[in-house]
Amino acid sequence: MLNPADDAFVQKLAEAVPDLWLGAPEPRYLEEPRGRWKGQAGVLAKPATTAQVSALMAFCHAARVGVVPYGGGTGLVGGQVCSDGPAPVLVSLEKMTALRAMDAQSLVIEAGATLQTVQDHAASAGRRFPLTLASQGSAQIGGCLATNAGGVNVLRYGNARALCLGLEVVLADGTIWHGLKRLAKDNTGYDLRDLVIGAEGSLGLITAASLRLYEPPAVEGTAVFAVTSPQAAVELLGLAQARFAGCVSAFELISGWGLGFLRDVGPEVHLPFAQDPDWSVLIDLGLPAGMEAEAAFADLYEAAGDRVTDAVVAQSAAQAAQLWQMRESIPLANRRIGAISSHDIAVPVAAIPDFIAEATALLNAMGDFRLNCFGHVGDGNLHFNVFPAEGRSRSDYDAPPVMEAVHKLVVERFDGSISAEHGIGRLKVGELARTADPAKLAMMQAVKTALDPRGILNPGVILPAPQKP
Amino acid sequence: MLNPADDAFVQKLAEAVPDLWLGAPEPRYLEEPRGRWKGQAGVLAKPATTAQVSALMAFCHAARVGVVPYGGGTGLVGGQVCSDGPAPVLVSLEKMTALRAMDAQSLVIEAGATLQTVQDHAASAGRRFPLTLASQGSAQIGGCLATNAGGVNVLRYGNARALCLGLEVVLADGTIWHGLKRLAKDNTGYDLRDLVIGAEGSLGLITAASLRLYEPPAVEGTAVFAVTSPQAAVELLGLAQARFAGCVSAFELISGWGLGFLRDVGPEVHLPFAQDPDWSVLIDLGLPAGMEAEAAFADLYEAAGDRVTDAVVAQSAAQAAQLWQMRESIPLANRRIGAISSHDIAVPVAAIPDFIAEATALLNAMGDFRLNCFGHVGDGNLHFNVFPAEGRSRSDYDAPPVMEAVHKLVVERFDGSISAEHGIGRLKVGELARTADPAKLAMMQAVKTALDPRGILNPGVILPAPQKP
CATH class of the missing domain: 3.30.465.10 (Uridine Diphospho-n-acetylenolpyruvylglucosamine Reductase; domain 3)
Known part of the structure; x- marks a missing residue:
């Protein structure tokens, strides 16, 4: 069990590491973007050098006090907020930017x-x-x-x-x-x-x-293609890779649900098609010198045949930015609607169409929801997010069964991931314990114990926090 | 300390895992390509299933008997041969190829x-x-x-x-x-x-x-460029990446020393230039549909200006294979000459010219050697190999001071790697202990102890084998 970063501890820490910035955290350090948890901290430390971080950690280690690192605060799984247990030291490296x-x-x-x-x-x-x-x-x-x-x-x-x-x-x-x-x-x-x-x-x-660091591609282009289905999107990706292997920089699936959310609640963005397609993909190409992006997209459109019903190729950097603004605004629209449960899942790319079909059928059978499924189809990574039906609020729903049902489908049917890019944080510790291979969990615990025997580093993240002996 | 896989152990193992193939290893399982060590083993096991591997490992774990995995036997640092300590079980997965x-x-x-x-x-x-x-x-x-x-x-x-x-x-x-x-x-x-x-x-x-798996590039081409210096090679790489970012598949440095070794001792291969250049680079491009490899190489040649003195662009797959045969034959020529010490080093790409100049000067000051420096310049990875002067043999030289001097230069002057791609094996355990960051060594030992507390897995590789308590 850890000790709290109480006043006595903070005073001794200030004496032990005299140049270290210590103070009470402003409220923003105790919040996270989705507003699910409220953090707590005995003190906020803002070290200015690696030597100060080292001294701080050595002191916390000796005192068995937890340390929670706080970066930009943008994480979506509660890794940066510690809402229960002994109050930790919150550490921000915002002074270390050299x-x-x-x-x-x-x-x-x-x-x-x-x-x-x-x-x-x-x-x-x-x-x-x-x-x-x-x-x-x-x-x-x-x-x-x-x-x-x-x-x-x-x-x-x-x-x-x-x-x-x-x-x-x-x-x-x-x-x-x-x-x-x-x-x-x-x-x-x-x-x-x-x-x-x-x-x-x-x-x-x-x-x-x-x-x-990378050389920027010599030629770059952005386009959005309206596709007939998720299957058509996956096949379009295959056609793009066959032509432009190594040069497809982004390949993002957008659903008609997401575009509808943007129309309903904003933010106001330019939508490329007069009528929102059920499915579209936003594509960035980064090509060698001597190629033309517009010709490359035309070639891809031609090859796609009836998988594609319409396309808009950006004619300028400003137009490309507009298309990306549409994509990047979807999470904000989602937040305004208010998800019951968000799922950052991955499956093999070829399984994406089946996953979308089966997850949609599963949710339809469970109740009256709106869905927004979008994301990085080229990586097999979708954000499959579940929202209340029109006119209802998320407090009308019970979230855990939704999450468990989606994760069960992901893991048992598709051998997929319940966290493709957001991590486990504190949100999914239980889901990980419930769904992961037991040998993997045991290996992770063995590594954690080997490198952090007192369990002071971001306690309760990924693995459960140390309990009373 | 581990126990040997002696006759009594082997008999009990055969009883415990009845379908497991067990036998005496043929000599090839106890050899390695450079002939520096002779391995030993109490028994060779050839499991046919993961379940058999599991039963074998559980038995060895209970008996505290070491297990040495043997793959294709092509490793260059002795990871596959255990030449001293208690005789281990040698495990080959050659029956598991499904x-x-x-x-x-x-x-x-x-x-x-x-x-x-x-x-x-x-x-x-x-x-x-x-x-x-x-x-x-x-x-x-x-x-x-x-x-x-x-x-x-x-x-x-x-x-x-x-x-x-x-x-x-x-x-x-x-x-x-x-x-x-x-x-x-x-x-x-x-x-x-x-x-x-x-x-x-x-x-x-x-x-x-x-x-x-990857889509093969739509268009592929191979060329060899004669360059005026290692600096010209690094600059040529930059020019290639600026034009063909993401499409440069290989970029290999070849020295005149290496070509001379091929002429001296074979194997007989076609050499592209009548007079061997001091430095040349072998380049593979994998380009999008619509491009032509020959035009791309011509563009690069033009851009390279006086960094390049000559070039041969393969006109067929057979010619490309010929150029690659030259490159792939260099290690065999090296083996026929017989290196005093081979160094699989990495430095930041931009530092390659300085490394070659300083390492060459260092060796010239230490004695009368021939050098062959070649490899993956695009990755900052060179094979800097040191050979006896003409007419002398490697037994005339003391190898360890050569290795230590080269590694000291790599680590202390360039913050480089003493093993870019071959690994540590048993060859470089001492060099790693001597040159690595102490915190890294301690973390590695902690992880090893956490996941293999009895030290039975490939004992003596990377970290020293467990000693008597």
């Missing part, structure tokens, strides 16, 4: 920098850091790595894990692991980098990262 | 299948499994994953780790982890898959894997 190094292939930056800042540094050198999220203005790179963030360019570039070459990490006892290698290949022992990435702050605190 | 499933995006196959077999299955479905190694006819996919194999297409597709979606693994105590997911995105807890990949059999025994 760009430590940059060359044509990589940059090294501190974990508190926002994703947007990382992208801007890359752009200033004529390079691109391709991780792209709607929340990139707030999300910090440390949090993006801790949660192995996904987004719309995973299809081409991989998730946050694939974009990270090395880490600097402060371990539970304050030890600093200096792992900021900038190497594409390094087979010197266990892959600790990928173990810490995606561990949601429960195995170590990422203080800096070296990140891959 | 293709369990395949669709357009992935296949699931047992670990004993060769890499060539995996490639052939993919090709039969019009897909490609892009891991490519000179030894792919012998190397097994289980070994490729256990060692996180690299090869010539890492630049475009990543190493073995990036090509694996899921694993089935038998743990030290015989527990089976059923992790054969076929998902591009799955953030349900710690990344155990990447922890087992690259662990060289020391954390679990991979029995099957789900692997990513």
